[in-house]
Amino acid sequence: MFSAATNMHFAREQRVAQPPLHTSLKSQSEGRAAAWRLRLIIAALFLPEGLSFFVGDFRLTVARALLIIFTATTLLNRQKSARAFGMSDFFALAAAVWMLIAGTANEGFAGLKGAGIAAIEFAGCYYVFRCSLDSVDSSVRMVRYACKVLVVVVAVALLDPLTGKLFTYEFAKGLTGYTKPIVEEALAQHAEAMFRNGLLRAMGPLEHSILFGCVCAWFGTLAFFTFPHRLFGQSIAAFALVGLWFSQARGAWVAYVISFALSGYFAATKQIPMRWKLIGSITAFALVLIFSFSGAPFATLMRLAGLSPEAAYYRQGIWAAAAPMVAHSPLFGIGSSWDWQSSMDLYGPSVDAFWLQNSMTYGIPSTLFVFLTMTSPFWRGPIHDSAYLTAEESRLSVALGIVTVAAVFLGFIVHFWGVCWILLGAFAATRASLADSATLRHRTEQVLDAYQHAGRIAAPVGARLRL
Template sequence: MQPTVTATMTDPIPGRAPAQAIASRPASILRDLPVPVLLYIAAVTIPIAFWVGPLFMTTLRLFLLIMTIPLTVQMLRGRYGRVFATDILFILYLIWSSLAIAISNPEQAIQQTGSVGIEFLGGYAVGRAYIRTRESFVALCRLLILIVLCLIPFAISEALTGRPPLIEILRSLPGITSVQILHIDIRLGLERVQAVFAHPIHFGLFCSIAFSLCFVALKGIIGDTRRYIISAAIALSGFLALSSGAILAIVLQISLILWAAIFNGSKWRWWYLIGLFALGYVVVDVLSNRSPIKVFMSYATFSPHNAYWRGLIFEYGMKEVWSNPVFGIGLNDWDRPAFMHTASVDNFWLVLAMRYGIPAFLFLATGYALVIARVIWRDFGDDVLMNRLRRAWVFTFLGLTFTLCTVHIWTNIYSFILFMFGSGVWFISARPSDPSEPDMESGAVDPRELRYHRTISSGGVAAPEPLVLKSLAPERNNRYSRFPVRPRAVAPKTDSGP
């Protein structure tokens, strides 16, 4: 006997979940996010560290040490959808970078490959495996927004006092430690906020990731007034990091949102934007005595001094890349003028090429670009919710792509960005809602007339059967009438922009 369940206003229709249905579900974060994702996010945002003999271990690395290999094997077996070229390219990047370290720094090869490798591949695999539906993606958006909002009081306190209370508490507990408390030069009369991360830049990037996920993805799920206020609060939190890279990421996202809204009626709007970027690049290249990349970096900083410094880093960093194109320089110091006293390189993409060689850079950059390009051109038709979720993810990573030219990332935020990247791969193969299905959003069908069955599959999991409309059942629609029955019209859905 198959159990029969009658759908209510809050029950998801099999195969789809409109924005209102998702919004009306209580405790959707705990219900729609798998436990491993909750544990992963907790490990990222609660930076607990400890020593295991000579090894410095964090809760994030411990979690990924357990999860990475099983998830990667299942991913390559097609357990989480078909295998994409990016999956293979990322593994090739990990293999090549491990080989590069083994050649340049053999004494550190095991530790470096183990720690950085699991942060990279593990973060990607967790997102790839567990974020595969619109429900789980929306729940992830809600969770990240909630975390940023909870951090705001601590961020304001740190901006005024220079003391990160949460990190201080963790470092005071016996048997464990946490990230270092940084004391960086004051900017605009405020201390730079690191909150729970290893560097203020990382906190700013975390906030920037949550921005589009709130403003774009949650449109229609939460009220507009609340969405505007929360998005503004997230942007303010990112500003408290006082990092030009984090602010740049948010500004780029806002620019993309405005462009999408202004040219909402044009199907060529993104081609216009690409053409505008290409034209701007050519004009700068012709009229300026600096390369367009150096011009971009000069405007993506707080001061001319920082712009000049980043220009020098890029110039001498590229010399190292061309001098060591195959396996890079590993963890060794790089050649630069004597007055450049710090070895820091504020450019994630440049660090990859310098440290591991051009092949490693190409493996990672190509895999990264392939997924973003495929998600950009993925069309979900009239499925407004899916289009908004896709757009929010794309805006986030387009902003990050440029920002990573001006900052470097490591430890928790490094893994987290790969996790968020993996969380968007499912858009490539996701199916839009069938427009022929009744839509609870449009009000075309009385929700009281919806019912569906759940059958028990061979694996013991409840699987929904096709939707049945009681109003269309033969026994109820064969009554005599002089007037033909006219189906109720369903207005087409449009998306008015972010």
């Protein structure tokens, strides 16, 4: 007598794991091309900014150039995809369109150019990943490859504190002469943004140690949860922990703790169908209490999350000073060229809150569309118990939910740009593709079963599902 878990494993093997008997060479070629597109983008994300180049007025990184090319080809071939236009697809498009409108309204053609690049980084990446993750386990292979790239990134980043200088930044500067005045000034002043606890903060090829810490937290979570019983997943999580430690990014540390706490909660409550609604309701109730009775709600949240009092009240000051600016121009924001330090209450050079800064730059609707792009792939409900996903695809679907929760929280205390901004679109597209795969494979089996029962064909098990 087989257990229920064994029966489900056999069902998954029958439905998913076996390749089709009649797969065209063209389909295989398209699948390989899609995989290489994603690999190129992932690798390019971690090339140093100093290797960027000018095309007219645009300074393009390699990742931006690839996204422009692949976004154009993806949209031209969109009609060939078997996938329907889903809610997250609509919200990604709406976010891009609103950014373009807001940029133009605030700063004219110059604003349109800047907003266009931001839209391609987020929405363009979303559509490239969305239309490239079709085959069985393609999402898992993409995550596995990204985790391998992370190992290299962490190894390079460790050279920063070990050598006492920004190794990758200096290397790129020696090749191209590219410098960032804000980085040079922070290094000269021994600023906390660059040094903590007597060590230079690791950032490797990324633009800031905060971005490096967030990437470590996200991919460490994905690896540990998706490949929990393999040395690979545990090793990647350990590498990510080392990178996170030397980044000294407090917000990213909080995100990693939240991610592993949610992972433990999921493992302990597998028999409770309403577990996510339960913890969501408790969290919502706690937030209502904090915002109702605390005179400094953001500082209170940050203190509860483990941040220092100084960091917590710095974030509270940012929200207190910048929120009225958004309230005066909620639709289109105030643009990217605004003097962020024009208010005496803003005592830092940046707004360290993604949701707030995005609203300031492009308006509240843009921020809402970005949020909905990230969360709408989960509206169909949990898919981790679907018999039409492989075991690793199922675990990845949960891991992406945990990473999304961590990213939403982080957006209130750190700003995302560059690689993290692009990855927000990639993660949303990956989860949407997994949900579509479960639905399409189920419908395909229903069609094959209908034909088989009608006596028209005898569909072999191995030919059932590969979309």
